[in-house]
Amino acid sequence: MAVEPLSRQEIEHRLSDLPGWALDGDRLTRSYRLASHFAATALVVHVAQIQEELDHHSDLTLGYNTVSLAVNTHSVGGAVTELDVELARRVEAAAGGHGAE
Secondary structure: OOOOOOOHHHHHHHHHOOOOOOEEOOEEEEEEHHHHHHHHHHHHHHHHHHHHOOOOEEEEEOOOOOEEEEEEHHHHHHEEEEEHHHHHHHHHHHHHOOOOO
């Protein structure tokens, strides 16, 4: 997978396929609100598995019934790369359409 920084235009194009995800500064971000703390915790476990498979990790925050992620690629100076987009795609699939905060 490419580890070159994406241009702002490339990022915006990729985000058009990722509802709820946004570019916040130099990071892709998304929050999910779930039905319960247990459901939110289960999503965190799914996200951890995805991150291990990709060997690419986000900042991941668990609230009572929320999960928030922020990700960029540290090895290219904290820019957004295709690795970040792939992580977002896989997390979105695992979240199963839970709404953003």
